[in-house]
Amino acid sequence: MAEYILDVKGLKTFYRTRLKENVYAVDGVDLHLKEGRVLGIAGESGCGKSTLATSLMGFYFPPLHYGSGQIVLDGTDIMSIPYETLRKNFLGTEIAYIPQAAMNALNQTRKVSKFVVDILKEHRPDLSKEQMLNLAREKFEFLNLPERVLSAYPSELSGGMKQRTVIALSTLLNPKVLIADEPSSALDVSSQKIVISMLKKMMKEGYVKSMIFITHELPLLRHVADDIVVMYAGELVEEGTTEQVIFDPIHPYTHALMGSIIVPEDGMKAHKLTAIPGAPPNLKRVPPGCRFRDRCAYAREECARDARVGITRFGPENSRYHRCVFSEEQLRAWYGEEKRRFGIGGGAK
Ligand SMILES: Nc1ncnc2c1ncn2[C@@H]1O[C@H](COP(=O)(O)OP(=O)(O)OP(=O)(O)O)[C@@H](O)[C@H]1O
Ligand code: SF4
Numbered sequence: 001m002a003e004y005i006l007d008v009k010g011l012k013t014f015y016r017t018r019l020k021e022n023v024y025a026v027d028g029v030d031l032h033l034k035e036g037r038v039l040g041i042a043g044e045s046g047c048g049k050s051t052l053a054t055s056l057m058g059f060y061f062p063p064l065h066y067g068s069g070q071i072v073l074d075g076t077d078i079m080s081i082p083y084e085t086l087r088k089n090f091l092g093t094e095i096a097y098i099p100q101a102a103m104n105a106l107n108q109t110r111k112v113s114k115f116v117v118d119i120l121k122e123h124r125p126d127l128s129k130e131q132m133l134n135l136a137r138e139k140f141e142f143l144n145l146p147e148r149v150l151s152a153y154p155s156e157l158s159g160g161m162k163q164r165t166v167i168a169l170s171t172l173l174n175p176k177v178l179i180a181d182e183p184s185s186a187l188d189v190s191s192q193k194i195v196i197s198m199l200k201k202m203m204k205e206g207y208v209k210s211m212i213f214i215t216h217e218l219p220l221l222r223h224v225a226d227d228i229v230v231m232y233a234g235e236l237v238e239e240g241t242t243e244q245v246i247f248d249p250i251h252p253y254t255h256a257l258m259g260s261i262i263v264p265e266d267g268m269k270a271h272k273l274t275a276i277p278g279a280p281p282n283l284k285r286v287p288p289g290c291r292f293r294d295r296c297a298y299a300r301e302e303c304a305r306d307a308r309v310g311i312t313r314f315g316p317e318n319s320r321y322h323r324c325v326f327s328e329e330q331l332r333a334w335y336g337e338e339k340r341r342f343g344i345g346g347g348a349k
């Protein structure tokens with residue numbers, strides 16, 4: 001068995017606009033997912049999370065284009081196999097994707113059973129219609145969806161039910177890797193909790209072997225992910241375990257995202273999300289140097305020195321990394337000083 005169920009190296013993908021400009025939304029991403037793990041991807045709106053998610057499927061439609069890099073799924077480099085093989089033998093079975101806002105994109109004029117049959121006809125033409133529906137019934141029951149949902153139209157379902165239906169449809173074939181793009185963002189708090197617990201249950205029961213969970217709310221990942229990567233302007237800027245990234249963020253961007261208000265007694269209660277002033281750079285023309293420079297409270301001349309800031313590993317067995325010209329120790333010293341002076345942590349200007 002490969003060490004990683006999903007092993008991505010140097011992935012670059014971009015949009016080509018009608019005006020023939022390129023938007024470099026995924027710009028050199030390395031990502032590793034182990035079987036049995038949930039990897040959270042967090043970052044502000046427009047940083048490239050959804051583009052990364054679609055890019056990981058290895059299936060590109062204009063305006064999105066593949067630039068370079070490898071996507072190795074359970075030992076197979078999916079960029080080296082023909083599209084038709086990828087579509088038939090990998091998508092939905094080995095890797096599945098729940099697109100952002102999928103529940104609102106369902107065709108309202110088709111019954112849920114029709115979606116089930118359409119999906120399974122593609123991958124399991126050997127099954128009879130009844131067998132296909134039975135496969136769906138099993139998933140629906142697992143996700144606490146009543147059987148009547150099968151004969152309902154999407155418009156007849158509540159938001160929470162619609163999202164669970166989308167999850168059931170995406171996992172009909174028990175994919176090894178499930179990518180869920182903001183699966184709970186459009187839901188109320190109680191439906192959010194249900195959807196998250198259902199996804200975790202699917203992992204626990206082995207319906208899905210590993211998962212990538214995308215959100216713009218970093219603290220949400222505390223209850224979902226084992227590991228976290230933080231994305232900024234098309235690049236990953238920090239990686240660590242969930243505990244490390246949420247409670248001990250090192251990169252100034254992550255530190256700013258988690259900007260703590262009061263010294264926390266019991267963790268998250270005192271952590272409040274702070275908006276980071278300013279905006280990320282235009283991904284058509286990213287400036288040289290650190291991409292967070294214009295918004296970073298610790299920016300110095302050296303942050304613009306290199307064309308691109310590389311990653312630096314640190315932590316136990318070098319298991320963590322950040323993308324900053326300053327060392328972990330230097331950043332910690334600045335954070336400590338700030339806390340002593342103001343009683344808070346910052347990260348942004
Ligand atoms: N079809 C497209 N054509 C051109 N540019 C696009 C297209 N779709 C997205 N982009 C651009 O690519 C960048 C990354 O967008 P993406 O949707 O991946 O971000 P995101 O992190 O998922 O944001 P959000 O949190 O809002 O979902 C943005 O600059 C966006 O404007
Ligand atoms: S490289 Fe400089 S600007 Fe970028 S995060 Fe580090 S300190 Fe801030």
Ligand SMILES: [Mg+2]
Binds near residue numbers: 050100
């Ligand atoms: Mg998105």
